[in-house]
Amino acid sequence: MFTVGAVGVVIRRNPVVVFMCIELMLNAVNLTFLTFARYQLVNPTGTDIAAQRSAMAGQMMVIFVMAVAAAEVAVGLGIIMTIFRARHEVDVDDLNLLRG
């Protein structure tokens, strides 16, 4: 899923779709965090407390990634709407004012 999102960010020219592919990558990372929180590699010398703590740590990480994604979606879509109010265009390849 992460690779598909990365390909989408590079290929698509519509900025809203680029944003959606960024969200796709974030969700892929969320899934990875949760999977490793539940199924951990067997450590024969480790204690059970460490496993519980890392399981909860994985879920905390997913909560924070979700909150950060919500905040950046709000701000990013505001930026996109401001750009479109000024230009009435739909292309990321034309937004090259920062090019050196």
Next chain:
Amino acid sequence: MITPEFVLFGILAAVGVAASVGVVAFNSAIRSALCLVLNFFVLAVLYFTLNAQFLGITQVVVYTGAIMVLFLFVIMLLNIGAEHFLNEKFDYKRIVGLAAGVLLFLMVGSQLLPALQSFNHVSALGDYGTPQAIGHTLFTEYVIPFECISVLLLVGVVGSILLAKRKM
């Protein structure tokens, strides 16, 4: 060992990957958004199979219910239509992008997938995903990141209101 859980995971993973490919492949923005909604629902069901109930519901409420609604509103307000294949200029970019994506997948997958073959030792408690367990951990061990997240959300609200004003 083809257990029923493996079959369920296989079906969900196939639908999820198909939906994510659909996000990238569809030309019109609204179809990409609907594919992303399907992908988020499949991910929520996957979280439930991983015994993380609170995160599954949060995924549906926050991601599908708030973020995707924001996306759909923006698509509706900006009236973004389908992209057109205008000329030959950007055909090479798609092919190079696809090739780079396949290469990235092979690079990452070749390192990760052989090491995860025997990965079915469940070492978390049965109720690690309930709201009680998450709330207990969130408010005792992770209270400082929690406060930072609330400041971040406040900054996000202020920023988006500032961006939406017509006159400064």
